[in-house]
Amino acid sequence: MPKIDLSVSPVDVTxxxxxxxxxxxxxxxxxxxxxxxxxxxxxxxLFRDGDAIVARTNLGRAERVVIAGHIDTVPLNDNLPTxxxxxxxxxxxxxxxxxxxxxxxxxxxxxxxxxxxxAVDVTWVWYDHxxxxxxxxxxxxxxxxxPDLMTADFAIxxxxxxxxxxxxxxxxxxxxxxxxxxxxxSARSWIGDNAIHRAAAVLDILAAYEAREVEVDGLVxxxxxxxxxxxxxxxxxxxxDECMVHVNYRxxxxxxxxxxxxxxxxxxxxxxxxxxDLAAGARxxxxxxxxxxxxxxxxxxxxxxxxxxxxxxxxxxxIPAVNYGPGDPLLAHHDDERVPVQxxxxxxxxxxxxxxx
Amino acid sequence: MPKIDLSVSPVDVTxxxxxxxxxxxxxxxxxxxxxxxxxxxxxxxLFRDGDAIVARTNLGRAERVVIAGHIDTVPLNDNLPTxxxxxxxxxxxxxxxxxxxxxxxxxxxxxxxxxxxxAVDVTWVWYDHxxxxxxxxxxxxxxxxxPDLMTADFAIxxxxxxxxxxxxxxxxxxxxxxxxxxxxxSARSWIGDNAIHRAAAVLDILAAYEAREVEVDGLVxxxxxxxxxxxxxxxxxxxxDECMVHVNYRxxxxxxxxxxxxxxxxxxxxxxxxxxDLAAGARxxxxxxxxxxxxxxxxxxxxxxxxxxxxxxxxxxxIPAVNYGPGDPLLAHHDDERVPVQxxxxxxxxxxxxxxx
Numbered sequence: 001m002p003k004i005d006l007s008v009s010p011v012d013v014t015x016x017x018x019x020x021x022x023x024x025x026x027x028x029x030x031x032x033x034x035x036x037x038x039x040x041x042x043x044x045x046l047f048r049d050g051d052a053i054v055a056r057t058n059l060g061r062a063e064r065v066v067i068a069g070h071i072d073t074v075p076l077n078d079n080l081p082t083x084x085x086x087x088x089x090x091x092x093x094x095x096x097x098x099x100x101x102x103x104x105x106x107x108x109x110x111x112x113x114x115x116x117x118x119a120v121d122v123t124w125v126w127y128d129h130x131x132x133x134x135x136x137x138x139x140x141x142x143x144x145x146x147p148d149l150m151t152a153d154f155a156i157x158x159x160x161x162x163x164x165x166x167x168x169x170x171x172x173x174x175x176x177x178x179x180x181x182x183x184x185x186s187a188r189s190w191i192g193d194n195a196i197h198r199a200a201a202v203l204d205i206l207a208a209y210e211a212r213e214v215e216v217d218g219l220v221x222x223x224x225x226x227x228x229x230x231x232x233x234x235x236x237x238x239x240x241d242e243c244m245v246h247v248n249y250r251x252x253x254x255x256x257x258x259x260x261x262x263x264x265x266x267x268x269x270x271x272x273x274x275x276x277d278l279a280a281g282a283r284x285x286x287x288x289x290x291x292x293x294x295x296x297x298x299x300x301x302x303x304x305x306x307x308x309x310x311x312x313x314x315x316x317x318x319i320p321a322v323n324y325g326p327g328d329p330l331l332a333h334h335d336d337e338r339v340p341v342q343x344x345x346x347x348x349x350x351x352x353x354x355x356x357x
Numbered sequence: 358m359p360k361i362d363l364s365v366s367p368v369d370v371t372x373x374x375x376x377x378x379x380x381x382x383x384x385x386x387x388x389x390x391x392x393x394x395x396x397x398x399x400x401x402x403l404f405r406d407g408d409a410i411v412a413r414t415n416l417g418r419a420e421r422v423v424i425a426g427h428i429d430t431v432p433l434n435d436n437l438p439t440x441x442x443x444x445x446x447x448x449x450x451x452x453x454x455x456x457x458x459x460x461x462x463x464x465x466x467x468x469x470x471x472x473x474x475x476a477v478d479v480t481w482v483w484y485d486h487x488x489x490x491x492x493x494x495x496x497x498x499x500x501x502x503x504p505d506l507m508t509a510d511f512a513i514x515x516x517x518x519x520x521x522x523x524x525x526x527x528x529x530x531x532x533x534x535x536x537x538x539x540x541x542x543s544a545r546s547w548i549g550d551n552a553i554h555r556a557a558a559v560l561d562i563l564a565a566y567e568a569r570e571v572e573v574d575g576l577v578x579x580x581x582x583x584x585x586x587x588x589x590x591x592x593x594x595x596x597x598d599e600c601m602v603h604v605n606y607r608x609x610x611x612x613x614x615x616x617x618x619x620x621x622x623x624x625x626x627x628x629x630x631x632x633x634d635l636a637a638g639a640r641x642x643x644x645x646x647x648x649x650x651x652x653x654x655x656x657x658x659x660x661x662x663x664x665x666x667x668x669x670x671x672x673x674x675x676i677p678a679v680n681y682g683p684g685d686p687l688l689a690h691h692d693d694e695r696v697p698v699q700x701x702x703x704x705x706x707x708x709x710x711x712x713x714x
C-alpha cells in the first residue's frame with residue numbers, strides 16, 4: 001500500500017482516504033497506508049494495535065491532547081469512488097466516508113505530519129470498528145489494553161459537527177417494556193386478556209412525556225424519550241398474551257447511567273422493564289482551561305452534541321472532550337453522504353490555529 | 358381404499374375416519390373411503406366434486422335439509438393414531454380430528470346409510486378444505502358450482518358445539534389501522550414525528566371499547582373488538598414513520614358486513630383503515646318451523662355460536678342454519694384434541710330422533 005500523498009489539499013487527502021474502501025472489519029489497507037505515511041518521522045512515536053494507529057509527540061509540553069478519529073465506514077451503497085459536485089454554488093466532496101469521518105481523519109493526518117512542534121503534546125489516534133458493536137470499538141480497545149497511551153488533559157474527536165465545536169454528548173438507553181395477558185380465541189375474547197390493549201398505557205406515557213432541556217456546563221442538552229419499535233400478536237384470530245414496546249431514552253450528561261435507568265423504571269412503574277443498552281453521556285467540560293483556549297482559537301459558539309459518540313469514553317476517563325469535524329451529521333450513513341469542501345479547510349485551519357498558538 | 362365399517366359404534370366409526378390422515382389438501386383417501394361406503398345404496402343419489410361428496414335422498418318430502426361437515430383437519434402434531442383415554446370418570450376419544458370434526462361427519466355417515474326413509478329429504482355433504490383459505494373451501498365451491506345441490510329449507514352443520522345446538526354465528530372483520538409520522542435519528546427526535554406514539558390513540562380506543570351483547574332471534578350474541586397484532590419500528594435509533602394495529606371485530610349477525618365496516622370506520626375516524634377480511638355472520642333462524650322442530654327433538658336450550666362457521670354460507674343463501682356436533686370447540690386445533698364419547702352418542706341420538714320423527 002503506497003503512502004498517502006499529503007502535498008495536496010486536505011480535500012484531496014480526504015478523497016484518497018475515502019477511495020480506499022474500509023467498511024468496519026476491513027480497515028487493514030487504509031490503516032497500512034496511514035502507517036506508511038507516518039513511518040520514519042522523527043517527531044512522532046508510533047504504535048499499532050490491530051488496525052488502530054497511535055502517533056504521539058514527546059516534546060515535554062505541560063499539557064497533552066488526544067486528537068482522534070475512526071477510519072472505518074458503514075457499508076457502501078454505490079457511493080464510491082468519491083466525486084466532486086457543486087450545488088447552489090456550494091462545492092462538495094461526495095461519497096461514503098466523506099462525512100463519517102475520513103475528512104476529519106485526513107485533516108488529522110496532514111497536521112500530524114506538518115506540525116513537528118505543536119504548542120501542546122499531541123496523541124493522534126486513527127482507530128477501527130467504530131460503526132459496529134461496542135465490544136469491537138478500536139478506541140475502547142486502546143483504553144483497555146494501552147491506557148498509558150490514552151492519558152491526556154483534553155480530547156478532540158473528529159466526528160462531523162459542521163466544523164463547529166459540539167461539547168460532550170447525551171447518554172443513550174434502550175429498554176424493552178412488556179405487557180402480558182392471556183391467550184384466547186378472538187371469537188371468545190372475554191376469556192382472554194389482551195396484552196396489546198394493556199400496552200396502550202405504555203404508549204400513553206410516551207406520547208404525553210415532555211422531554212427536558214438541561215443546561216450542563218453552559219450548554220443546553222435536549223433529551224428525547226421515544227418508542228422505536230412495537231410488536232405483539234400471535235395470529236389474526238388469537239387474543240395476544242404479550243406485547244413489547246422498544247423504548248429509546250436520550251438523556252443529558254448531567255444524569256448518570258444509573259439515574260437514567262431509575263427514571264425509566266419509575267416512569268414505567270408496574271410494567272416489565274428490561275434495559276437492553278445503556279451508555280452514559282459526556283459532560284462538555286468546556287470550563288477546562290484547554291477547552292476554553294481551543295474554543296477561543298477556533299471561534300464561533302460551542303453547541304451540545306445530541307448523538308452519543310466516543311467522547312463518552314474520554315469523559316469516563318475524566319478527560320474533557322469535544323467533537324469537532326467537517327460535515328453535517330445528518331448526512332452520516334446517508335447514501336448521498338457529502339461534505340462541503342470549505343468545512344474541511346475550516347477544520348484544518350481551526351486545529352492548526354490552536355496547535356500553533 | 359376399503360369401506361368404512363359401519364357395523365360398529367359411531368365412536369369407532371369416528372376412530373376409523375380420524376386414523377385416515379386428511380390434513381387440508383390431502384383429503385382424497387378419506388373421501389374415497391366415504392364414497393366406497395355410500396356407493397350402490399338405492400336410497401341415495403351420489404355426487405362428487407373434487408374431494409367433496411354429496412349424497413341425497415329423493416323421497417318427495419315437503420322439506421329438504423342439508424346436513425354437512427368437513428373432512429379435513431389442521432396439521433398433525435403427534436396426535437394420531439387416535440386412542441381411548443379416561444379422565445375423572447369421563448371416557449374420551451383422543452386425537453387430531455376427533456373434535457374438529459370427524460365425530461360429526463362419522464355420525465352423518467352412519468345415519469346416511471341407516472336412514473333409508475327419513476322424515477325430510479336430506480342432502481348429506483362431506484367437504485374438503487375447511488381449515489384453510491376461504492377461496493379453497495369445498496362448501497363454498499359447491500355453492501358456486503352446484504347451487505342446485507345446495508337448495509334446502511334448513512341446514513345443520515356438524516361443527517363442535519358440545520352436542521348442543523348453537524344457532525347462527527357472529528360476523529368477522531379484520532382491519533389494519535395505520536398511523537404515520539416522519540423518520541429522524543432518535544438522537545434528534547424533535548425533527549421527526551413518532552408514528553408509534555400516534556398509535557396510542559388507536560390502542561386507547563380499543564382498551565376503552567365496551568363490546569355489545571345483542572339479542573338476535575332470541576339468542577344473545579356477544580361481540581368483541583380486539584387488537585390481534587401491532588407492529589412498528591425501523592431501527593433502535595430511528596423515530597418510526599409508520600405503525601400498524603391489526604384489529605379483529607366479531608360482530609352480531611344482526612349487523613350486516615357493510616354496517617360492521619361502517620362502525621369500524623366511524624370508531625377510527627381520522628386514521629388510515631384498510632379492511633383485510635370481512636365475512637357476515639348468520640342469524641340463528643330458530644323461529645323457522647323446521648328449526649323449532651329440530652330444537653324440540655334434540656332437547657336442551659339453543660345457544661349462540663360465537664366463532665364464524667360455514668353456517669354463514671347457508672345464511673347467505675337464505676337458508677336458516679345451526680351448528681350441532683360433538684366436542685368442545687375450545688379443544689379444536691388443540692394438540693390434546695379429544696371428544697367425550699358420550700357426546701358422539703348423544704349427537705347421533707339427537708339427529709336420529711329428529712329425522713325419524
